[in-house]
Amino acid sequence: MIGLVAYLVFFLIVALIFAVAVLGLNLQWGFTGLFNAGVAGFLAIGAYTMAILTGPSREAVLGGYELPFAVGLLGAMLASGFAALVIGLITLRLRDEFLAVATFGIAVTIQLVCVNWEYVTGGTLGLISIPNPSRALADGPFAQNLIYLALVAVLAGLVFVGLERIVGAPWGRVLKAVREDETAAASLGKNPVRVRLEAFVLGCMLMGLSGALYVGFIGYVSPFDFLPIVTFQIWTMLIVGGSANNRGAILGALIVWAVWTGSGFVISKLVPPSVQAQSGAMQAVLIGLILVVTLLFRPRGLIGEKIAVSRHARD
Amino acid sequence: MILQHIADGLLSGAIVALGAIGLSFTMKILRFANFSHSELLTWGAYFAVIFFAVAAVIGGGYGTPIAPFSFGWPLLAALLVTAALTSLLAIALHHLVFARLNRMAGHMTMVFASFGVALLLRHLLVLIFGPAPLYYSSALQFAMLLPGGVRVMPDQVFLLGLTVVVVIALHLFLTRSRTGISMRAVAENPDLARVSGVDVGRIVMWVWIIGASCAAVAGVMYGLTVQLRPELGFSLLLPLFAAAILGGAGSLYGAVIGGLAVGLSENLSVMIIPTTYKPAVPFLMILLVLYFRPEGLFGERR
Numbered sequence: 001m002i003g004l005v006a007y008l009v010f011f012l013i014v015a016l017i018f019a020v021a022v023l024g025l026n027l028q029w030g031f032t033g034l035f036n037a038g039v040a041g042f043l044a045i046g047a048y049t050m051a052i053l054t055g056p057s058r059e060a061v062l063g064g065y066e067l068p069f070a071v072g073l074l075g076a077m078l079a080s081g082f083a084a085l086v087i088g089l090i091t092l093r094l095r096d097e098f099l100a101v102a103t104f105g106i107a108v109t110i111q112l113v114c115v116n117w118e119y120v121t122g123g124t125l126g127l128i129s130i131p132n133p134s135r136a137l138a139d140g141p142f143a144q145n146l147i148y149l150a151l152v153a154v155l156a157g158l159v160f161v162g163l164e165r166i167v168g169a170p171w172g173r174v175l176k177a178v179r180e181d182e183t184a185a186a187s188l189g190k191n192p193v194r195v196r197l198e199a200f201v202l203g204c205m206l207m208g209l210s211g212a213l214y215v216g217f218i219g220y221v222s223p224f225d226f227l228p229i230v231t232f233q234i235w236t237m238l239i240v241g242g243s244a245n246n247r248g249a250i251l252g253a254l255i256v257w258a259v260w261t262g263s264g265f266v267i268s269k270l271v272p273p274s275v276q277a278q279s280g281a282m283q284a285v286l287i288g289l290i291l292v293v294t295l296l297f298r299p300r301g302l303i304g305e306k307i308a309v310s311r312h313a314r315d
Numbered sequence: 316m317i318l319q320h321i322a323d324g325l326l327s328g329a330i331v332a333l334g335a336i337g338l339s340f341t342m343k344i345l346r347f348a349n350f351s352h353s354e355l356l357t358w359g360a361y362f363a364v365i366f367f368a369v370a371a372v373i374g375g376g377y378g379t380p381i382a383p384f385s386f387g388w389p390l391l392a393a394l395l396v397t398a399a400l401t402s403l404l405a406i407a408l409h410h411l412v413f414a415r416l417n418r419m420a421g422h423m424t425m426v427f428a429s430f431g432v433a434l435l436l437r438h439l440l441v442l443i444f445g446p447a448p449l450y451y452s453s454a455l456q457f458a459m460l461l462p463g464g465v466r467v468m469p470d471q472v473f474l475l476g477l478t479v480v481v482v483i484a485l486h487l488f489l490t491r492s493r494t495g496i497s498m499r500a501v502a503e504n505p506d507l508a509r510v511s512g513v514d515v516g517r518i519v520m521w522v523w524i525i526g527a528s529c530a531a532v533a534g535v536m537y538g539l540t541v542q543l544r545p546e547l548g549f550s551l552l553l554p555l556f557a558a559a560i561l562g563g564a565g566s567l568y569g570a571v572i573g574g575l576a577v578g579l580s581e582n583l584s585v586m587i588i589p590t591t592y593k594p595a596v597p598f599l600m601i602l603l604v605l606y607f608r609p610e611g612l613f614g615e616r617r
Contacts, residue, residue: 035423037350037430090602094609096423097348101556102605104350105598108553116591232434235427281441288435295428296415 002142009145011261016149016156017213019253022237023159023246024206030243030305031167032199033179034092035100039207039234041107044114044226045083046076046208047215051127052120054216058127062120069133073212080208083110084201092196099200107231114223126222130215148217155213156250159206163246175199176244229284233260236291242301251302260287318463320582326471326540328578329478333533334551335558335570336485337526343565344502344522345417347425351408351433352530353548353555355401359531360538360547361440362397367451383469385456386539397535398528405527406520408432433549440545449543474536481529482571489567494521502565550594554581557597561604563611572612576600 021043028034036042053065054072067075083106091102114121121127134147166172177185178192186192215221233256241252263286267279294301338352370389379387412432416425458466489495494517500508501518509515530548537547544550558577562569577597584596604611 033423035426090606094605097342097426098560098605098609100348100350100423100426101560102598102601105553105556105601109595109598112592112595116589229434232430235430239427275445278442278445281438281446284438285435285442288431288438291431292412292428292435295424295431296412299419299424 006142006145009142009149011257013145013149013152013217014214015254015257016152016250017210017217018234018237018257019250020152020156020159020213021207021210021234022241022249022253023156023163024203024210025234025238026203026243026246026249027163027167027175027199027206028203029238030245030249031172031175031179032196033096034196034200034203035096036103036200036203037100037231038087038103038105038107038110040226040228040230041103041110042080042083042204042207043211043214043230044107044110044223045080046211047221047226048114048121048127048211049076049079049208050212050215051130051221055127055130066131069131069216072216073209076208076212077205078208080211081201081205084204085197088197088200092200093193104228107226107228111223111226114226121223122221124223126220128220130219130221132216132219152213152217155209159209160246160250167246171195171198229287232284232287232291233257236287236294238301239291239294240301242304244305245301245303248301248303255302256287256290259290317583317586318465320586321579322461322465322467324579324582325575326467326475326578327582328575329475330533330537330540330574331551331554331558331577332571332574333478333481333529333536334548334555335562335574336482336529336567337522338555339559339562339564339566339570339573340502340522340526342559344498345413345519347413347422347429348556350426350429350552351436352429352526353552354433354436355405355527355530355548356534356537356551357440357545357548358404358436359397359401359527359534360543361444361534362400362531363393363451363535363538364444364449364543366393366396383459384473385452385468385470390535390539394532394535398531401531401534402524402527405523409519409523437545437549444545446545449538451539451543468540471540474540477532477536478571481532482567485525485529485567488525494518498522553594553597553601554578557600557604560601560611563613566611566613569611569613 021039025036025039028036050072052062053067053075054069056066087099087102087106091099115124117123132144132148134144134151137147138144167175174185174190174195177188177190178195182192185195211226214225237252237256238249239252240256241250242248260283263283264279267282271279271282334353334356337355338349341347341349341352367389370393381387412428413425416428456468456470458468459472460466489499497508497513498518498521500511500513501515505515508518534547537551541547554574554577558573559570560573561576562571562573577600580600581593581596584593588596
């Protein structure tokens with residue numbers, strides 16, 4: 001019984017860490033209509049920044065500043081935000097597809113840098129023994145995981161409440177206006193390029209936060225944690241839950257992560273170990289199918305966008 | 316040394332060029348960036364594996380090699396059959412996914428769906444054929460020594476020649492045939508083309524057929540000159556986009572020149588940066604083009 005509860009705690013930590021990234025993507029795609037095909041890249045920037053800032057010092061590798069956890073989280077957000085700013089400044093004034101291509105490209109490039117720039121990233125070995133703040137606060141993995149879950153839940157909750165506030169505020173209405181009709185928004189004196197850039201950078205900062213929380217939890221960072229499949233997973237979470245709805249983003253993260261880990265468990269029981277590579281492919285095919293089927297038959301997702309009517313137009 | 320890099324660049328550029336033609340046409344005429352286009356190259360290459368397997372059962376198999384090439388006449392038959400099969404796959408995807416989403420949702424939803432389709436197609440190949448690399452033929456081929464100390468495989472020379480033939484054929488198709496002229500009309504202005512009596516649905520089919528056929532040829536040639544892997548197309552996705560964006564969406568010669576430029580820059584880049592960073596070159600090219608000339612070299616400013 002305690003095993004099941006312990007697993008549930010573990011599951012919730014990872015799912016909520018994903019949820020933070022999904023909330024960031026929701027700000028970009030759901031509310032602003034920006035297609036970010038490089039989510040994994042921004043997660044990786046956050047994860048590596050965290051590892052470099054808070055990790056122990058080691059020979060021949062940059063970093064080891066042993067800074068506090070909170071500084072690591074903040075630094076991760078700033079680093080991801082800066083990368084987003086550069087990409088955004090180049091592509092956001094162009095056709096929508098170009099952002100998709102450029103973000104896809106940056107994710108591929110970041111992965112390449114992670115594998116090859118050993119001085120900063122530790123290469124294929126990655127960086128290990130990143131401190132987890134819960135280790136100092138309790139004994140035993142179960143209590144420590146409970147503390148980390150509380151921390152992640154509080155942060156995810158803060159992100160959720162913050163996003164709910166800003167998308168309900170005038171700024172959030174401008175986002176939707178730009179998404180629906182850029183020309184109309186511009187004719188009302190809004191600057192669509194600037195608004196898009198703000199939403200893009202803010203969303204990528206949340207992805208950086210998510211990557212940092214992940215590294216803080218598992219204690220190491222490896223370039224193979226940020227393959228393009230992670231981008232697909234996060235997108236599927238958003239589409240299944242319902243884009244342009246922050247509750248949907250969190251629900252999608254929980255459901256899709258449950259399907260992913262559940263199917264992995266079932267497949268590992270059914271498939272002989274000699275075809276392990278194929279079993280990973282089965283999971284990926286399943287995610288791809290869920291994605292395409294949801295788009296075709298329930299494009300709103302499980303809980304989609306609420307229809308908002310101006311209070312001046314009610315009668 | 317530099318001559319060798321240029322030769323390698325032109326050869327890998329020819330494959331990128333063939334693949335980018337279809338991507339460029341879909342970006343212009345169907346108006347979405349199709350992330351699953353690169354998987355058509357992979358499926359084309361693996362369709363040829365099936366073709367050779369079937370041919371081996373019927374008799375004939377890989378055929379007697381025509382010197383100096385590593386392959387015989389069956390390869391040409393394989394190119395035609397895989398082009399047809401890949402076109403069928405593309406048309407099926409169009410009807411099952413893209414056409415339906417185009418009616419229901421915005422074009423960015425199509426871009427996104429193409430992401431999911433790409434994932435599905437790639438992992439289906441891993442499921443069917445396994446992750447290990449395959450080869451059409453286990454025969455060894457010796458490189459020819461060209462003047463200047465450049466070494467190329469005879470098969471690679473064939474690839475270059477085939478690319479030239481395909482581009483000339485497409486040029487004649489687009490400028491001389493009624494369907495080709497209608498296709499350019501739809502690219503310019505679909506509504507005007509429709510009221511002028513052009514069957515836009517038929518033209519869209521042709522875009523898929525041309526794009527998928529070129530992709531299949533590129534995939535088979537990659538399988539012949541390099542190797543077959545389920546990530547074959549995926550690893551070419553950024554080069555394909557770089558070529559299509561550099562050339563300008565919808566431009567045949569733009570895609571070809573873009574493809575050669577990408578191949579050359581990738582191969583020449585190893586003279587100044589470590590080889591391991593070669594795959595990042597197309598991304599840098601995309602950023603530079605988008606910053607300085609977003610409509611591409613041959614595209615029109617919008």
